[in-house]
Structure formats: C-alpha cells, structure tokens
Amino acid sequence: MATTSRPQHRERAQAAATGLTLFAGVMLFISGILDVFRGIMAVAEDDVYVSTPNYVFKFDLTSWGWIHLLFGAIAVVVSFGLFAAKTWARVVGVGIAALLIIANFLSIPYYPVWSLTLIAMYAFIVWALCVVKRDTFAD
Numbered sequence: 001m002a003t004t005s006r007p008q009h010r011e012r013a014q015a016a017a018t019g020l021t022l023f024a025g026v027m028l029f030i031s032g033i034l035d036v037f038r039g040i041m042a043v044a045e046d047d048v049y050v051s052t053p054n055y056v057f058k059f060d061l062t063s064w065g066w067i068h069l070l071f072g073a074i075a076v077v078v079s080f081g082l083f084a085a086k087t088w089a090r091v092v093g094v095g096i097a098a099l100l101i102i103a104n105f106l107s108i109p110y111y112p113v114w115s116l117t118l119i120a121m122y123a124f125i126v127w128a129l130c131v132v133k134r135d136t137f138a139d
Contacts, residue, residue: 018085024128025082028093031121032075035100038114039069064107071100082129094129097122 042065075096081089101122104115 020128020132021082021085021090024093024125025079025089027121027125027128028075028082028097029079031100031118031125032072032079034118035068035072035075037072038111039065039067039072041065042068042110061110064110067103068107071096071103075100090129090132094126097125097129101126 042061044065045061075093078089078093078096082093101119104118104122108115
C-alpha cells in the first residue's frame, strides 16, 4: 500500500507544478501585454499620465515608455517559454517579473493605481515560479 501512494504523490506534485507554471505563464503574458500597451501610451505621450514635477526618480515620460515597452516585450517572449515548460523560462521569468516590479514601483507617481495592480500581478508570478520544486519540474 505504501508503494502505491508514492507514485500518486509524485503525479499530484507534477500536476501542481504544471498548473502553477501555466498560471505564471498566462499571468506573465497578460501583464507583459499590458506593459507593452502602457509603454506605447507613454511613448506616444498620451494624456493618461499624471505629471509629477518633484519626483526623485523622475525620467522623461518617453523613457518610462521605452522601459515598460522593452520589459513587457521580454515578458511576453518568456511566457511562451513557460508554456513550453522550459527551466530557462522560469529563471528569466522570475528575473523579468522582479525588474518589472521595480519599474512599476518607480513609476507609481505617473499612473498609481495601474502600477500597484501590476506590482501585485508580478508578485503572484514570482511566487508561482518560485514555489515549484526543482525536482517536480520536467524540462
């Protein structure tokens, strides 16, 4: 009886790892697309953004747009690696999500509610990619 519970536990762990990786991939894809759109809006100098004259980390709005556009595009590409269950995509996914958390934190004065929303989404992505054990993830 003990021998039959071991494979079931392994199958459940593998299913959970696959589910969390798929969740992270979908969230990274959606968040990346949203950051790409946010970058396009900033590069086009849309009136959606608030002007903040006395901000310590002040960049030109176009600079923030290119940062979000570049990181968002990388996030979308990495999400396809997560859909294929690649280990490199998990590592890069954690890194790009962490960088996007920082970028969204630094751009809070320009678009506060949306920045906080994306920070939460990227935090879920980092959690989902880090909680899966290495031995349960097949490359």
